[in-house]
Amino acid sequence: MNTLYQETFGEGDRHLVLLHGWGLNAEVWRYTAERLAPQFCLHLIDLPGYGRSEGFGAMTLAEMAEAVLAVMPPKASLMGWSLGGLVASQIALSAPQRVEKLITVASSPCFTAQENWPGIRPDVLQGFQHQLSEDFQRTVERFLALQTMGSDSARQDARLLKSVVLNLPMPPAAVLNGGLEILRTADLRQPMTKLTLPVLRIYGALDGLVPRKVVPLLDALLPDSRSEIIEKAAHAPFISHSDAFCELVASFLITE
Secondary structure (H helix, E strand, C coil), X not given: CCCCCEEEEECXXXXXXXXXXXXXXXXXXXXXXXXXXXXXXXXXXXXXXXXXXXXXXXXXXXXXXXHHHCCCCCCEEEEEECHHHHXXXXXXXXXXXXEEEEEXXXXXXXXXXXXXXXXXXXXXXXXXXXXXXXXHHHHHHHHHHHHHCCCCCHHHHHHHHHXXXXXXXXXXXXXXXXXXXXXXXXXXXXXXXXXXXXXXXXXXXXXXXXXXXXXXXXXHHCCCCEEEEECCCCCCHHHHCHHHHHXXXXXXXXXX
């Protein structure tokens, strides 16, 4: 049976599992994890089929959550970025007894734009799915460029994201397509209203994939959760604004 790649380091008995976004791997969290390591025990996991977690095919959101649950500590906080935020949310819904606190980063319980709901246009995601079969690497690079667009450090951030992808095995096209399918179809808005554990949602003010217009709608839908918007950040606020980001995360995990 295939198992997920996991790396554990850090101090203390507060466990934090970090889940990356589409097309990437756990190395995207490296700098953030090193900053948090003096206060927390970090668990960096490559999602099924990504990075060093090889040998997996396309999965549903529920299957992906189950795979992560199988390797994470018995009780931990979860932090998921983008697609990883959906996986972390699904874990909190399916096994709330295993989750202390939930942090979603530049993520949405429903990524696809709908009537009265801001998000990514369905045709854009379908276009990426089509382009994957045409020009695999260029499609991934385009998506990475979208994630940093708008921030002051966009070019530098895009280079970092690209290096994270290229330094490890590229996910198979079927895995990437499956991830896009999750982004296109998943809708956890109503299930999330039943969560009772502490939730922090972090956004980038300039994010083109999870627009800030979604924040007040989720504030109303999930009134017990807390939202923070990092100004001048795009879809990767933990890279472009690491000081502010790590401060938010640490204070939430320690004091709330």
